[in-house]
Amino acid sequence: MKRPTIADIARRAGVSKGAVSYALNGQPGVSDATRQRIVAIAQEIGFNPNSAARALSGASARAVGLTLCRPARILSIEPFFMGLISGFEQELAARSYALTLQVVATPQTETEVYRRWWGERRVDGVFVTDLRENDVRIPVLNELQLPAVVIGGPGDTGKLAQLWSDDAGAITEAVGYLMALGHRRIARVGGLPDLLHTQTRTRAFSQVCASLGLSEAITVPSDYTGEEGGRATRRLLINAERPTAIIYDNDVMAVAGLSVAQEMGLSVPGDLSIVAWDDSPLCSLVHPPLTALSRDIAAYGAHAARQLLAAIAGEPVGDVEEGTAHLTPRGSTAPPREN
Amino acid sequence: MKRPTIADIARRAGVSKGAVSYALNGQPGVSDATRQRIVAIAQEIGFNPNSAARALSGASARAVGLTLCRPARILSIEPFFMGLISGFEQELAARSYALTLQVVATPQTETEVYRRWWGERRVDGVFVTDLRENDVRIPVLNELQLPAVVIGGPGDTGKLAQLWSDDAGAITEAVGYLMALGHRRIARVGGLPDLLHTQTRTRAFSQVCASLGLSEAITVPSDYTGEEGGRATRRLLINAERPTAIIYDNDVMAVAGLSVAQEMGLSVPGDLSIVAWDDSPLCSLVHPPLTALSRDIAAYGAHAARQLLAAIAGEPVGDVEEGTAHLTPRGSTAPPREN
DNA sequence: AGAATTTACTGAACCGGATAAGTGACGCGA
DNA sequence: TCGCGTCACTTATCCGGTTCAGTAAATTCT
Numbered sequence: 262m263k264r265p266t267i268a269d270i271a272r273r274a275g276v277s278k279g280a281v282s283y284a285l286n287g288q289p290g291v292s293d294a295t296r297q298r299i300v301a302i303a304q305e306i307g308f309n310p311n312s313a314a315r316a317l318s319g320a321s322a323r324a325v326g327l328t329l330c331r332p333a334r335i336l337s338i339e340p341f342f343m344g345l346i347s348g349f350e351q352e353l354a355a356r357s358y359a360l361t362l363q364v365v366a367t368p369q370t371e372t373e374v375y376r377r378w379w380g381e382r383r384v385d386g387v388f389v390t391d392l393r394e395n396d397v398r399i400p401v402l403n404e405l406q407l408p409a410v411v412i413g414g415p416g417d418t419g420k421l422a423q424l425w426s427d428d429a430g431a432i433t434e435a436v437g438y439l440m441a442l443g444h445r446r447i448a449r450v451g452g453l454p455d456l457l458h459t460q461t462r463t464r465a466f467s468q469v470c471a472s473l474g475l476s477e478a479i480t481v482p483s484d485y486t487g488e489e490g491g492r493a494t495r496r497l498l499i500n501a502e503r504p505t506a507i508i509y510d511n512d513v514m515a516v517a518g519l520s521v522a523q524e525m526g527l528s529v530p531g532d533l534s535i536v537a538w539d540d541s542p543l544c545s546l547v548h549p550p551l552t553a554l555s556r557d558i559a560a561y562g563a564h565a566a567r568q569l570l571a572a573i574a575g576e577p578v579g580d581v582e583e584g585t586a587h588l589t590p591r592g593s594t595a596p597p598r599e600n
Numbered sequence: 601m602k603r604p605t606i607a608d609i610a611r612r613a614g615v616s617k618g619a620v621s622y623a624l625n626g627q628p629g630v631s632d633a634t635r636q637r638i639v640a641i642a643q644e645i646g647f648n649p650n651s652a653a654r655a656l657s658g659a660s661a662r663a664v665g666l667t668l669c670r671p672a673r674i675l676s677i678e679p680f681f682m683g684l685i686s687g688f689e690q691e692l693a694a695r696s697y698a699l700t701l702q703v704v705a706t707p708q709t710e711t712e713v714y715r716r717w718w719g720e721r722r723v724d725g726v727f728v729t730d731l732r733e734n735d736v737r738i739p740v741l742n743e744l745q746l747p748a749v750v751i752g753g754p755g756d757t758g759k760l761a762q763l764w765s766d767d768a769g770a771i772t773e774a775v776g777y778l779m780a781l782g783h784r785r786i787a788r789v790g791g792l793p794d795l796l797h798t799q800t801r802t803r804a805f806s807q808v809c810a811s812l813g814l815s816e817a818i819t820v821p822s823d824y825t826g827e828e829g830g831r832a833t834r835r836l837l838i839n840a841e842r843p844t845a846i847i848y849d850n851d852v853m854a855v856a857g858l859s860v861a862q863e864m865g866l867s868v869p870g871d872l873s874i875v876a877w878d879d880s881p882l883c884s885l886v887h888p889p890l891t892a893l894s895r896d897i898a899a900y901g902a903h904a905a906r907q908l909l910a911a912i913a914g915e916p917v918g919d920v921e922e923g924t925a926h927l928t929p930r931g932s933t934a935p936p937r938e939n
Numbered sequence: 940a941g942a943a944t945t946t947a948c949t950g951a952a953c954c955g956g957a958t959a960a961g962t963g964a965c966g967c968g969a
Numbered sequence: 970t971c972g973c974g975t976c977a978c979t980t981a982t983c984c985g986g987t988t989c990a991g992t993a994a995a996t997t998c999t
Contacts (some may be wrong), residue, residue, distance in 0.1 A: 277948075278985085282986065308719065309720050310985080313653075313720075313721055315652075318954050319954065324722075339682075343682060346701065346703065361700055364685065364686050364689040380649075380650075383651045516882075516886065519887075523887045524887050607956095621956065631976080652955080653955035656986085658958090942997105943996100944997070946995070948991105948993090948994100953988085961981090964975105965975085
């Protein structure tokens with residue numbers, strides 16, 4: 262089956278290729294009558310502009326890229342990225358932009374992928390997640406002048422637009438809530454320590470605990486996996502002065518922590534309260550359901566997509582702080598048992 | 601920053617554009633000395649062929665597509681798709697094919713996306729998941745002659761290549777194992793009933809139970825979500841003659857089922873044994889860890905990608921049955937308690 | 940009415956590769 | 970020494986859009 266081209270439309274409408282192009286792109290230069298005739302023919306024969314030809318003649322590729330740098334076994338279980346992708350799609354699909362995905366092993370490889378995409382003109386812009394300190398990807402994107410939106414800061418990203426959520430506010434809310442319940446020994450199992458948003462959270466956690474007069478505000482670093490989250494929990498709980506509440510940087514570790522606590526004969530929330538960061542169906546599934554810091558990840562992704570499309574269109578795009586995650590109390594938090 | 605083109609290379613090497621093209625594509629028509637010189641220059645200036653130009657001049661788009669038709673809240677928690685995507689990427693990245701992703705609402709929309717991709721020449725082929733009975737996507741793909749690999753059959757797909765895993769064998773193993781433990785009342789919480797592989801499983805489950813002399817082999821249909829899986833479990837367990845073992849069509853429902861059982865005061869595995877279909881880190885996270893039907897989903901995806909690339913290359917691609925999932929016994933299964 | 944401007948187009952160049960057809964130099968056999 | 974084939978290229982065309990320069994007709998202005 263042959264793909265219809267503008268030449269086919271031009272022939273049937275009895276006009277030139279150029280006229281068809283103007284008509285279909287809403288450009289001036291054709292009369293309304295002709296435009297309608299051309300649009301009708303295009304509809305009738307099911308015309309879709311060849312994206313390659315379009316990209317080649319200077320216009321955009323109408324595609325954006327996303328690289329994911331996490332091992333498969335983490336990616337598969339981490340609900341965050343799929344939620345983000347769904348959010349991207351809401352905006353992208355509406356403007357028929359395609360999303361090109363690549364799973365890579367290291368941030369270094371990501372820069373190579375950016376270079377290749379740029380050279381191939383395959384994408385008009387990219388989403389950058391998991392911002393790190395002195396991130397190798399940032400200078401490359403600035404050098405290539407490839408439009409980008411950085412998710413997971415804030416950090417130093419040169420001219421690139423940024424979007425982050427108010428992690429400090431969220432952790433303040435969580436700690437405040439646990440204190441109000443009566444907790445005084447609160448620990449945290451953190452995400453990958455070299456990610457900037459993990460550092461932001463760690464700093465905020467220390468500060469808020471200090472300001473509220475909580476002496477020990479331990480953050481145990483982890484890596485978002487269930488195994489590590491479980492191990493970290495075990496280390497915290499074998500302590501003589503064990504915490505009465507733990508905040509986890511993602512839902513997977515929180516679930517693993519719950520499991521470890523139960524296995525050690527501790528009751529949740531009687532002996533230990535648990536708060537998960539990022540609410541996913543997973544949190545409601547387990548028993549007891551987990552109190553979580555909820556945010557609308559799809560909306561977050563949609564927002565990022567709007568920013569990226571604006572940056573591609575050449576509009577000025579500033580750095581934006583998305584709203585604070587809010588606490589959704591469930592069965593995993595309660596006042597600490599007197600001992 | 602300007603992207604280097606073959607014209608730039610040609611100028612620097614003192615040859616014509618054509619010669620450069622031959623040299624870089626390993627075509628005959630240039631001497632080895634010239635070829636090496638050209639390749640060296642291309643390397644040096646970081647040349648990447650413009651994918652649009654390449655696609656336009658008849659060659660392939662070097663991209664394949666995947667549409668996902670599940671609501672965001674299911675996608676985000678379902679580990680299967682991310683595992684599959686990771687598998688695709690292993691093969692695609694090695695041959696520098698891009699993966700284009702689109703999340704859609706209905707199978708009907710998927711066909712529209714296929715038509716658009718085809719018209720735009722955006723992809724060389726597509727992955728089709730979640731095959732249904734009389735699937736609307738199949739005739740469209742056959743009509744467009746868009747290469748495709750169908751995952752989740754077997755079913756009637758015309759000329760399209762298929763890949764499925766031996767669900768019947770897997771369920772036979774699971775039921776056999778539960779019987780050997782002493783279970784006689786085994787139920788199943790199934791996936792979306794209109795998916796072909798769900799039907800295959802349901803049929804196989806009935807048959808194997810019948811052949812082993814188990815009278816009641818109830819399958820309760822569900823939709824892969826935790827909520828539905830939990831509800832289905834509750835319905836099964838309030839029964840006077842409640843099952844002593846339940847097989848779940850995915851890990852999320854199994855975790856939800858575990859939670860419901862515990863909430864109802866039943867001990868797992870004492871009062872109820874649980875088997876999850878598809879092993880993910882999630883299964884090992886909960887307490888007790890879930891016995892699961894494991895398969896290597898990434899390998900499954902990689903296999904599918906190899907098939908698709910072969911189909912795109914015009915090689916004949918047959919239907920393939922991937923190996924049987926094997927049972928990984930964990931703490932959620934045990935002999936039923938005498939009553 | 941005649942000049943100036945606008946409208947509604949056409950024709951051709953261009954994007955950056957792939958590729959068929961053409962060309963000159965060289966080697967080789969008769 | 971002529972003719973033929975092969976090699977190593979060059980030249981030109983094509984893919985399917987976008988866009989600029991040009992043009993004839995219609996409209997507006999004076």
